[in-house]
Amino acid sequence: MSLMGTTRDQDGRAPALELAGVTKIYGGQPPVPALRGVSFTVRHGELVAIVGPSGSGKTTLLHVMGTLERPTDGLLRIDGVDAAGLDDRQLAALRARSIGFVFQQFFLAEHSTAVENVANGLLYAGVEVGERRRRAADALDRVGLAHRRDFRPTKMSGGERQRVAIARALVGRPAIVLADEPTGNLDSATGASILDLLRELNAEGATIIMITHDGDLAARLLRQLHVLDGRIISDTDSGSPADSGAPAGSDASGGSGVPAGSGAPAGSGVPAGSGVPAGSGVPAGSGVPAGSGVPAGSGVPAGSGVPAGSGVPGGSGVPAGSGAPGGSGAPGGSGAPGGSGAPGGSGAPRGSGALGGLGEVE
């Protein structure tokens, strides 16, 4: 991939995600270089693990990929769109349309049923309520939860909750789904079943990046990017035309079932739409990255599909160090019509918010 031109797949489609020379330096004394020149491309239809130890820069990378943090330098394109050229509002709209988020902590609205939680992922897609519910029901069916449609999260197991969250991330057919330690709160058998689900969804066309500190889990995916000290130290990408790397010790048969670069339509089979539940009800200061376009105080990335006030404990949105990426906890609703509803306004001073609540549980 070059810095200038967008690589295209056989269909002439831009990659789902491109990073080139991305750096992120946190200000302070001394400044912390969290990303030091990260370049990679994810094509539509890929399933990629980003793996690395604590402190290696994974969360920062997720924030940059998810447009929750602007890089200090370098290029980021989502579905062919150069994020640097967008103002905060446009960025929030891009995020709402193109990115689905799955978090370690699920972030479901406890008082809403499974189908309502998923339907909320379409609130700002301009889809009327009946259609939202229909698509949500389809998405729940796809994650194997048709029989739990009217259950509340409190009546569901951890694995079921994460399936609901995955359905919510996919219901809007985003170009890419970013999953941050999606198995981190689950026992190993349940975690394995969630990984299997991600693989199935990928085989059906969804483009997914899973961040994990678990090398064994990562090894079950065809492509793994290893991160250390803010750099990609290896990429087992075997699908690029340039084929620069043999899958290092990975079990290719454990791969996604979709050849990298196969051009499988992202999110096919997933109900169309997009969605940013309007943010509100989540207290200020919970960690929205400045420049994210997410109203401060909303606690969750706009476009994350996570409904505001979704059972995230009041007061902090996300407990510091709980593992929530800053800006998670409940979705901001900017970029969507009327969606800037999170109270607080100024709770996230630049540089303080995004990572204030960080540190996934590892």
Ligand code: ADP
């Ligand atoms: P990981 O998710 O792999 O554990 P992070 O992306 O959270 O890594 O952190 C990468 C590096 O950046 C670490 O050295 C961390 O201390 C530092 N860092 C993360 N957030 C901030 C911040 N807001 N301010 C300063 N340094 C930060």
Ligand code: MG
């Ligand atoms: Mg982290």
